[in-house]
Amino acid sequence: MGRHSDHLVEGTDPGLNVGVHEPSQGTSVRPVLLIHGFASSAKLNWEDSGWVRALTEAGRRVITVDLPGHGMSTSPEERDAYSPSRIRADLLQVLQDAHVVPLATGRPASGVDIIGYSLGSRLAWEFGATQPELVHRMVLGGPGSADPLADFDLDAAQRFLSDGTPIEDPSTGDLLRMARMVPSNDVFALLTMIEAIKGEPFVPADVVPHMPLLLVAGENDNRARTLPELASLSGKAETLWLPGRTHSNAVTSREFKTAAIDFLAT
């Protein structure tokens, strides 16, 4: 499992670690692409949390990808490698390498379903909006209409990393704590990603996906308070709130997995 994509996108190799997990029984249904959140990885967000097992046991083929600077993907020097538009182009290449074909009526193997979490939900929102001929349905976890990464206080983070000056903004402090918690994270690559995201902040009204969506978040997820705004922009969204869960612990929820599997099987 795990390989670096060897296709060039815009002239360079994105060096992304892609995993394909086959269901034990074989399948005739379209695959599910999983897009993890900021400072997480395919392993943390989808494997250790039980998603890959739950989906493959439900007969789905699963494609995972580590975002640049995350997990086992490379950490390119140049900022553009981390821009959301570049990542969307890389994801398109990943799907083509996995032989995903455009949706065709009456062909359940055509197209792809997507599950995203947090930053992965933002990327999925835009990917689904720009690739309607490929994307069948999407489940967006921990989503919001705001962009905590675009609002991240980079100067404060850099001061903290150089001399320990406390960070005032709680969201910035929390994101940096998450970024530094996982040893496989390249913190400077993640700060470069934040710079790139500041250049392309999330504006959900700019591009709206038109396929059916399931929006899922913990009841106590402060980053997903604006989820209803995404639901009203979509007009085709179901919403599920997970009792007692937060942004960091909603991801393992059995109720979340069951709802996602059922929603994507429709």
Added chain:
Amino acid sequence: MAELSFPLPDLGEGLIEATILEWLVAEGDQVERNQPLVEVETTKSAVELPSPQTGTVVRVHGGAGDVIKVGDPLIVFGVPDDTAGIVGTVPQEQAPKRRVRLNAVLDDD
């Protein structure tokens, strides 16, 4: 029926404890090896722990919100007596009946 107790496993990277989010099995359930048992949350991430054992759940330790230390008891399975000795150690109350002394056999050459 013998009882096999499993502790909270080492979750890596110096993590010493985890908070129970939700049990996915209940006492009395028949569980297969690798079936999801419990969701726990560490300071790093939330994790779903698969069962290390096939058997019947005799006891679970801790409910939602409780903190369990790595190495402390997490779950107890009941398994048929003839398999217990093969897959793990079964705590016995009584003292061992005899001791075996192992003597080194010294080779002359």
